[in-house]
Amino acid sequence: MNKVQPIKIAILAMGGEGGGVLADWIVDLGEHNGYFAQTTSVPGVAQRTGATIYYVELLPGAHESAARRPVLALMPMPGDVDVVLCSELMEAGRAVQRGLVTPDRTALLTSTHRVYSIGEKAAMGDGRVDSNVLLEHATKASKRLVSFDMAQAAEQTGSVISAVLFGALCGTGVLPFDRAQFEATIERGGVGVKPSLKAFDRGCAEAMGTSLAKPAPVAKAVGTPKSPAVAALLQRVDRTVPPQARTIVVEGVRRLVDYQDARYASLYLDRIEVLMRQPGGRDATLLQETARHLALWMSYEDTIRVADLKTRDTRFDRVRQEVRAKSDQLVRINEFMHPRIEEICETLPAGLGRWLAQPHGIHRWVKRMTAQGRVVRTSSLPGFVLLWTLARWRRGRRTTLRYALENERIERWLHRIYALAGTHPALALEVARCQRLVKGYGDTHARGLKNYETLMAVLDRHQAALAPATLGELRDAALADEQGLRLHNTLQRLALV
Structure with a gap:
């Protein structure tokens, strides 16, 4: 008699994207429908905001009277995973690289949006990994690939990627549960139920190929400038x-x-x-x-350009959107600034800047004062006025060193x-x-x-x-x-x- 094997699911998500919530939903889904379920997580801190691997195993038979609690694995093993869920495209690439995705077994569900890694951002040239190449490898490595922009879907539905992934998991039909059981799991959570169900519906429809989402609006042609x-x-x-x-x-x-x-x-x-x-x-x-x-x-x-960009109203709006701040919430923005003596000299009028750049007492004093850097809170009036005043110096930029x-x-x-x-x-x-x-x-x-x-x-x-x-x-x-x-x-x- 063949031994019943657990369903093995790996979730690769970054901090703040609800990977833990998604793992808990899958566990709750299994436990309420007669499955033994277990989840573990291995956090990582070497990437963008700290990627974490969540691992879930589901084994049927929990409702049987003579059932004994099984011993389930604590982490995914290469070549032994049924479903991989990724909140971002590079994470899908990492899953393939680790051997968690195999063409004879694994269904891979991933968002196609990118959050660039530190290595990509720090590269002196264009260090970005080609998304098309990642998708090509993911297609070849997996038994089935479901991929679409889940970040955009979450944004449009007012929810988070975890709810979209949960819907996509339902839409693929790789788990032995129906849609009503999936939706009941979200409802039992009791938090953000309506937006989560909306995002779930979007993810399910995308996975089934029945999405009626409206395409992104086409940018309008720019008219005649006012100036x-x-x-x-x-x-x-x-x-x-x-x-x-x-x-x-x-x-x-x-x-x-x-x-x-x-x-x-x-x-x-x-x-x-x-x-x-x-x-x-x-x-x-x-x-x-x-x-x-x-x-x-x-x-x-x-320094003038940096100050200008940091004090624009569009930047404050973007930060509020990124942290999903509500209209009645306060957002504090701290700028970590460390100008060198060279930047200070070059911001001054050319003659004065060349004089300050020479090795004398004032030069050494200014260099010592700027050695440690400082934190400027642009969300406060003093910090904002400081950078705003520096940004206004662009009127004198042509005189600078x-x-x-x-x-x-x-x-x-x-x-x-x-x-x-x-x-x-x-x-x-x-x-x-x-x-x-x-x-x-x-x-x-x-x-x-x-x-x-x-x-x-x-x-x-x-x-x-x-x-x-x-x-x-x-x-x-x-x-x-x-x-x-x-x-x-x-x-x-x-x-x-």
């Missing part, structure tokens, strides 16, 4: 920029108007037009890439592109893309700038004799690690030191 100066800039783009680069240049104009003003965006267009007058400067790819990276560089992150330094760097970068556009367009394109190294602020900016200047020194020494692919390889090496070890090794291997 005559901005309207004039956009008309200038239409007159002067080729169609293939027009979309990128328009976005660059909008970004720089938001960053500074219309006059600053006009400088951006001046620089684009200078490129187009150069031999080879109207090459579509070179024009697009230079326009994109020029807009990014001209909107460099200084940072502005002078960045403008000089941008002009040198552009002149290299101008010089190579006609004679060596492939190399000019790689020079344009080297701007990727210069980003962020503080130590991140300093490291990236150092690597960028190393690459430009190599370019200046070898001029057009440097192969475009070699410069691209050096750039990728510079983006590979913060310490610059990969770049150093690559320079040595190519004998470019």
Whole structure:
């Protein structure tokens, strides 16, 4: 006689997404319908907000009079799991990597939205994992895959992902319980029943392929700007920029108007037009890439920009939405700020900033005062006014030391592109893309700038004799690690030191 095996379910969820509630629902569902049930959890703290693996086993026979309490396992084993539930796509990838998902047995249910990992966020280049690749591996690894944006479904129904996952679990039919038994489990919980049932219904319908959810609204076309100066800039783009680069240049104009003003965006267009007058400067790819990276560089992150972004009303609204604060709840926002002496000098007018940057008593005193950093509560009046005042200093940004330094760097970068556009367009394109190294602020900016200047020194020494692919390889090496070890090794291997 075959021994009855338990149903084995693994739940991979991040903190705050209701993974524990989902596990408890499954246990309650089993216990109220004649099953022995057990749940355990293994918390993790090395990822985003701390991912946890919950493990549930269900074994029939609890209502039998002679039944004895079975010994159930405490954690999932590779190749021995029937159902895997994941609250985020990377967690599905981790489940596949751990061997919890197998093509002959496992039903995999996952949300397709992404919460980027620390490794992805900290990468100096684009460290994001391709979601399509994750889904492809998940499809191949599982017996059945159910995947859709559960975060969006939870948001639209006013609930949490755990309720959507519970509905999807019902819709797949992989457990021996009917829909009424699932819904009764939520009702017994007694908390947030209506939104949870609504989210459950949405998840069940998605899993069964019968969802009637409305598609996301299509963004409306942006009308004529209210500002005559901005309207004039956009008309200038239409007159002067080729169609293939027009979309990128328009976005660059909008970004720089938001960053500074219309006059600053006009400088951006001046620089684009200078490129187009150069031999080879109207090459579509070179024009697009230079326009994109020029807009990014001209909107460099200084203390003024950081203060501006942190005091915008849209940011406060976004934080309240992310923490799901009710209208009558207070939300406190603490900003952990650690400006270096360099950031302070660069925020001052150029002459004063250069003086403070010199090694003298006042320089040492300011450096000592900023060594520990501080916490600024932007949800309080003093903290908000402090950053708001700093953000208003953008009116004087053109006088600052940072502005002078960045403008000089941008002009040198552009002149290299101008010089190579006609004679060596492939190399000019790689020079344009080297701007990727210069980003962020503080130590991140300093490291990236150092690597960028190393690459430009190599370019200046070898001029057009440097192969475009070699410069691209050096750039990728510079983006590979913060310490610059990969770049150093690559320079040595190519004998470019």
